[in-house]
Amino acid sequence: xxxxxxxxxxxxxFGERKLDTTTGLLDRDASEPIIDEINERALxxxxxxKDADKSVEVVxxxxxxxxxxxxxxxxxxxxxxxxxxxxxxxxxxxxxxxxTAVIGAAVASEGFDLxxxxxxxxxxxxxxxxxSLAETLGVAALTSIGELTVxxxxxxxxxxxxxxxxxARADLPAVVSAxxxxxxxxxPNFKGIMTAKKKPLATVTLAELGVGDSGARSTVVSVAERPxxxxxxxxxxxxxxxxxxxxxxxxxxxx
Amino acid sequence: MPNILVFVETSASGELRSxxxxxxxxAAAIGTPVAVVTVSPGSGAAVADTLGKLGAAHVFIxxxxxxxxxxxxxxxxxxxxxxxxxxxxxxxxEGTTDGRDIAGRLVARLGAALLADxxxxxxxxxxxxxxxxxxxxxxxxESTVEDGPVVVTVRPGAFEATSATATPAxxxxxxxxxxxxxxxxxxxxxxxxxxxRPELREAKTVVSGxxxxxxADKFVLVEQLADALGAAVxxxxxxxxxxxxxxxxxxxxxxxxxxxxxxxxxxISGAIQHRAGMQTxxxxxxxxxxxxxxxxxxxxxGIVGDVFSVVPQLIDAVASKN
Ligand SMILES: Cc1cc2nc3c(=O)[nH]c(=O)nc-3n(C[C@H](O)[C@H](O)[C@H](O)COP(=O)(O)OP(=O)(O)OC[C@H]3O[C@@H](n4cnc5c(N)ncnc54)[C@H](O)[C@@H]3O)c2cc1C
Numbered sequence: 001x002x003x004x005x006x007x008x009x010x011x012x013x014f015g016e017r018k019l020d021t022t023t024g025l026l027d028r029d030a031s032e033p034i035i036d037e038i039n040e041r042a043l044x045x046x047x048x049x050k051d052a053d054k055s056v057e058v059v060x061x062x063x064x065x066x067x068x069x070x071x072x073x074x075x076x077x078x079x080x081x082x083x084x085x086x087x088x089x090x091x092x093x094x095x096x097x098x099x100t101a102v103i104g105a106a107v108a109s110e111g112f113d114l115x116x117x118x119x120x121x122x123x124x125x126x127x128x129x130x131x132s133l134a135e136t137l138g139v140a141a142l143t144s145i146g147e148l149t150v151x152x153x154x155x156x157x158x159x160x161x162x163x164x165x166x167x168a169r170a171d172l173p174a175v176v177s178a179x180x181x182x183x184x185x186x187x188p189n190f191k192g193i194m195t196a197k198k199k200p201l202a203t204v205t206l207a208e209l210g211v212g213d214s215g216a217r218s219t220v221v222s223v224a225e226r227p228x229x230x231x232x233x234x235x236x237x238x239x240x241x242x243x244x245x246x247x248x249x250x251x252x253x254x255x
Numbered sequence: 256m257p258n259i260l261v262f263v264e265t266s267a268s269g270e271l272r273s274x275x276x277x278x279x280x281x282a283a284a285i286g287t288p289v290a291v292v293t294v295s296p297g298s299g300a301a302v303a304d305t306l307g308k309l310g311a312a313h314v315f316i317x318x319x320x321x322x323x324x325x326x327x328x329x330x331x332x333x334x335x336x337x338x339x340x341x342x343x344x345x346x347x348x349e350g351t352t353d354g355r356d357i358a359g360r361l362v363a364r365l366g367a368a369l370l371a372d373x374x375x376x377x378x379x380x381x382x383x384x385x386x387x388x389x390x391x392x393x394x395x396x397e398s399t400v401e402d403g404p405v406v407v408t409v410r411p412g413a414f415e416a417t418s419a420t421a422t423p424a425x426x427x428x429x430x431x432x433x434x435x436x437x438x439x440x441x442x443x444x445x446x447x448x449x450x451x452r453p454e455l456r457e458a459k460t461v462v463s464g465x466x467x468x469x470x471a472d473k474f475v476l477v478e479q480l481a482d483a484l485g486a487a488v489x490x491x492x493x494x495x496x497x498x499x500x501x502x503x504x505x506x507x508x509x510x511x512x513x514x515x516x517x518x519x520x521x522x523i524s525g526a527i528q529h530r531a532g533m534q535t536x537x538x539x540x541x542x543x544x545x546x547x548x549x550x551x552x553x554x555x556x557g558i559v560g561d562v563f564s565v566v567p568q569l570i571d572a573v574a575s576k577n
Contacts, residue, residue: 017393019389129359129370167440180509217400218399219398219399231557232554246569
């Protein structure tokens with residue numbers, strides 16, 4: 001079985017993330033680029049399949065600027081067998097539709113039984129890529145899954161929604177997306193880090209994938225930075241803090 | 256006026272969900288609102304009337320035996336059919352877990368562009384311009400699609416219901432959903448909503464609890480204050496990870512983004528990822544026993560104190576004010 005795990009490099013959410021206010025694109029120098037935590041969970045789900053069955057092949061795939069190699073190396077160090085980097089200058093600022101078309105072409109040319117993605121990236125938060133990719137590839141999408149169960153022919157899991165939980169399954173080939181409730185990614189060990197350097201990391205361009213540039217595109221019209229919030233009053237509880245807070249809330253018509 | 260489709264989510268048993276009134280009002284501001292629902296055969300008539308009351312000028316009912324058993328594909332097929340039927344210029348879908356799946360499929364199916372997580376929408380000539388609140392509200396970004404079909408996911412709770420009641424024109428079609436490339440739903444467990452409590456995304460007041468509550472049975476303190484204030488219950492990721500509360504209550508970077516009039520954080524340190532989901536609240540109150548907790552940097556009223564002594568007193572003080 002071949003599992004393709006989608007990996008995105010994002011600005012570290014622990015730092016201050018910035019947009020370039022003229023282009024609306026991410027200011028890549030402002031914060032440290034890291035592999036998105038949700039992709040580590042997606043990869044972990046795939047690696048657990050490999051732990052159980054050595055014949056499973058795990059391929060990490062990323063579309064991104066040259067620095068995305070670091071995210072792929074991390075995936076290799078965690079245990080992926082090989083990596084594919086879709087790298088093309090014309091992809092800077094690509095919107096969801098274009099990203100889906102490009103990743104779709106790369107996944108289709110690679111071949112797959114299962115694609116595992118995160119349910120949403122921390123920088124984009126669109127949360128539509130997995131289902132859009134499934135539509136592009138003509139396969140089922142089983143999205144927002146906490147813990148995956150994969151057998152030779154199907155995948156199943158429980159999906160948490162705003163309204164409760166849904167148990168669902170799909171025949172392979174399929175695209176699945178993992179949520180934060182999926183197990184955390186493993187730490188690469190020393191051996192993993194050493195062997196990662198020797199594992200294959202292929203770079204592909206759009207010309208090689210044969211994807212053109214058609215279809216509607218979204219573009220940024222304006223970007224404005226909001227002033228940061230400032231702290232108000234802070235009191236130390238001396239037994240009267242609750243009453244003072246109730247006064248504050250009442251005088252601001254909040255209760 | 257161009258026709259604007261609004262996808263309306265329904266439960267497995269066919270009841271309306273989420274906030275169709277807000278999304279229909281958003282559509283009415285930019286065109287003629289056409290509500291689209293996908294239901295099991297025979298259950299469409301009941302919702303059409305309600306959707307008219309919420310302002311839909313047209314209601315497109317796609318009846319399919321697989322409406323509640325296939326994941327997102329019948330809904331995407333219904334919207335694609337409606338887009339052709341009404342020659343729609345845009346499709347609005349609430350950005351819930353299901354809504355985003357439907358939007359993803361539809362974008363690929365129509366060759367459309369996506370405007371994701373809109374908090375406001377306006378028409379500028381023949382373009383549609385969406386406003387997005389990015390990086391936890393640190394930036395306000397406007398985006399558009401120059402040319403071609405547009406799918407918009409709208410942030411749940413961001414749009415007020417402003418439309419007047421309409422008498423909609425109703426069209427019902429039978430939809431043949433092809434299940435060969437779709438996930439199949441085996442079972443659904445609806446979370447029992449505490450009926451007296453508002454929904455997190457819509458609430459004017461939110462009371463959230465974090466790791467500082469210490470244990471599952473102590474998390475009830477958060478619920479007690481919420482009920483005293485008529486508030487929704489939120490949580491930090493640490494509280495969700497601990498299993499004290501279901502994940503759909505998580506506020507933050509990877510949870511729900513809320514923008515209530517009042518947000519009260521109990522035993523929450525205020526990690527940057529938590530703040531990303533609540534720092535656009537009008538008024539923020541924090542109670543934390545660590546005077547250096549970062550939550551105080553964004554709090555309008557902070558109390559350095561123990562939630563277990565301050566919160567019960569607060570509940571009493573609120574009761575005596577009412
Ligand atoms: C990619 C990513 C996404 C994330 N997304 C989210 C998200 O969406 N939402 C989110 O919340 N977090 C998110 N996090 C996690 C975040 O970094 C923090 O770990 C989390 O918010 C901490 O939760 P907490 O404040 O409840 O716990 P802690 O940070 O442990 O804070 C507990 C607080 O309780 C206080 N306390 C303890 N006892 C008492 C008492 N008796 N009375 C008063 N105060 C007390 C302590 O002083 C402390 O400040 C994310 C992290 C990553 C990496």
